[in-house]
Amino acid sequence: MAEKDEIMSNDRIKPSSPTPNHLLNFKLSFLDQLAPSFYVPILLFYSASDVRTFATDLSVLSEKLKTSLSELLTLYYPFCGRLRDNSTIDCNDQGVLFTHSKLPIHLSNILKNPQLHNLYQLLPCAPYNPQPQERDTLGIMAVQLNQFKCGGIALGVCFSHKIADASTAASFLNAWAATSRGHGNSSFVPPPMEETSLLFPPRNISVDVTSSMLGHANTVTKRFIFSGSNISRLRQNIGCPNFNPSRVEAVTTLLWKSSLEAAKDTSDSGEENIAASSVCHVVNIRSRMVPALSKYSIGNIWQYAVSSLVEVEGGVGWRDLAERVRETIRKVDGDYIRKLQTDECVEVVKALEETRTVAAEKGNRCYAFSSWVGFEFYEVDFGWGKPTYATTIAMPIKNLGVLTSTKDGDGIEAWLTLTTREMAQLEHNAELLNFASLAS
Template identity: 80%
Template sequence: MAEKYDIISKDTIKPSSPTPNHLHHFKLSFLDQLAPSFRVPILLFYSASDVRTFAATDLGALSQKLKTSLSQVLTLYYPFCGRLRDSSIIECNDEGVLFIHSKLPIELSNILKNPQLHTLYELLPCPPYNLEPQQSDTSGIMAVQLNQFKCGGIALGVCFSHKIADASTAASFLNVWAATSRGNGTNNLVPPPMEQTSLLFPPRNISVDMTSGLVGQEKTVTKRLMFSGSSISRLRQTVACPGFNPSRVEAVTTLLWKSSLEAAKESLDSGEEKIVASAVSHTVNIRSRMVPSLSKHSVGNIWQYALSSLVEAEGVVGLRDLAERMRETIGKVDGDYIKKLQSDEFVEVVQTIEEARRVVAEKGIEGYGFTSWVGFEFYEVDFGWGKHKLCYHHCCAHKKFWNFDEHKGWRWHRSMAYLDRT
């Protein structure tokens, strides 16, 4: 971003009511311990017309409304204004959440027409993949940046520590915050299940670096691929057969896997045997897969990696074969798998993940990681001036990583990515 943005204000938002003494130490779960150390970054964009309808030209009042409602919500999500002290404890001492209000001398459309990662990063309150700050005693669990554009549009950037928040947790928090901002208050809100995950998946005495190979290991390139709803419907029909009807996620994920495999084969030197070995992983939200199932508002990293077996691609790769392999891979994360995570057999699960990562890294196997945010209700976030028009989310993974948006799209190549809605 060539233009410099001005910081209008920088505040620390604390909960409107102090956290009770018996809640001052929040235990992370075993699944939180396995989560990467970086932050989950989200950008919500709102048009100038929507913002003016709500706040006219007084964006200072809008900023204050966000701060006040955030303070109220932090009484429910009290660990979010604490500090991570070690691998298993958040000290809930009400140190607060950083809130930055910035003003940029550019039009919002300039960013949306040709989004670039370095530009989007400047709209966030902190570097999402800088691992060092999160290991400091002074690091925050959450931070917010309200970006005000020349046209009157705004972008709300929020970063959550991945040690306590996954996509489902982030979406739930944003919707509760938005409802409070609309004037619903917190009296009618059901407190989110906070300690449930650590009880079901108690912390373990382990040391696993889940960010190894994910961040900062190679040059990152970001690309956006757009699929219309009609194109996805045709793709699903192409892959379908009697007894197998792929979902949108399965169909598009499979197409990207197939395309990546064919590109990998084409990149081989002439004379090399055109066989490419690959494996995929897919993140799986396990809230609904548990018995009994957990609330979608449960706080924590309640997800797992689904790892495929090795696939050797020779000749034409069949879409349907890959789609069935993808469904089989995701299906492995079932009730029995979750019981292993809750028992002493958790060691076996961790070793499997570590071994898969080692093989991909050491043997040059094409590893592809996928994630889906379908159903997480990010597009329902309404602070009182309408639902946002675009949502950008960045992630990373080893080798190549793609992300699917429930409404229209898919994007990326080579580690970093974002999703949007058009």
């Protein structure tokens, strides 16, 4: 986007009713404390034809969004507060920054080939590198409504990761949309805000596992699209005798295998020991708890799982990697989660960090994946239809893949970050391109 946008308005949206005194101090859970200090970015795109069915004057649409957001914030009161330390949110009703921006380009210019540098401009902040002063100004949540020349719009929303994971973001956006359609506070009752901190009480610990990994030089992020039919072929091709890999397991396996092969093909002699590799997967634990939590539960209800090492000398096999992916994800079971709810939680986290550190010191490659597949971003309908395209902005972390659903619900979009050199090699991997198309 060569041409700059025009800021139409900047507002601070406060809850329509003040937060009661007994709710002014919101405690983060232990899992929230472990979450990164950056923001979770979401982008929702709506076509001009859909938007016109609601309003020809986008200032009307903007006011509708602000009014419904104000109503919803009475229920999601921590989202308009301020983070005071790594254990507390001051629910002071300072509000959510809402920016209305006008861009002199058509929506199609963005959607025909989404590029990261263009997508970043549609967000209210730089999500992965907020400065302390900027975080205090932005607060827990910020919104940017982008108006395109054609009449289409993009809604960019950033949530503090200290209170929201991707599942929480999807739940909030759908609740906001329901409120906008007139089906909000009267019929929607969110889970108790303090539910997660009661289940996972805060601890005297502070670990940010991603801060040291952000902003690596000489990395590049590319987008790969896996259609539903290609994923079906991939699952059959992996051919595990004991189980049929899920869509996420299959795509993770292929990206891990292809990335590892690119690393081996481009490594100089003595540069790095790539005799073994591991995989790290973010696991949503809502459905794994006993009893299971609602998918609408608020907070960081996920956990990292790190695999044991896979020897890769002499070649990398489908089955070994696929089995390791499944084994890793299934490590996070009921017993594991119960430990996180007791004093053993500190030891669990320390053991996880030690595993990652030892692997890094030995030069073994660890590839991390976060799956947003199944989260209902494509269901967010404010009254003018569902999104044409819904996505996130991949974290600039080397050897990280973020998986999201495609609009039809059958495919997977993968944002993958590697070194520039390794990505150049990966782009020509015939096995990968047999199942995926390189989109950007």
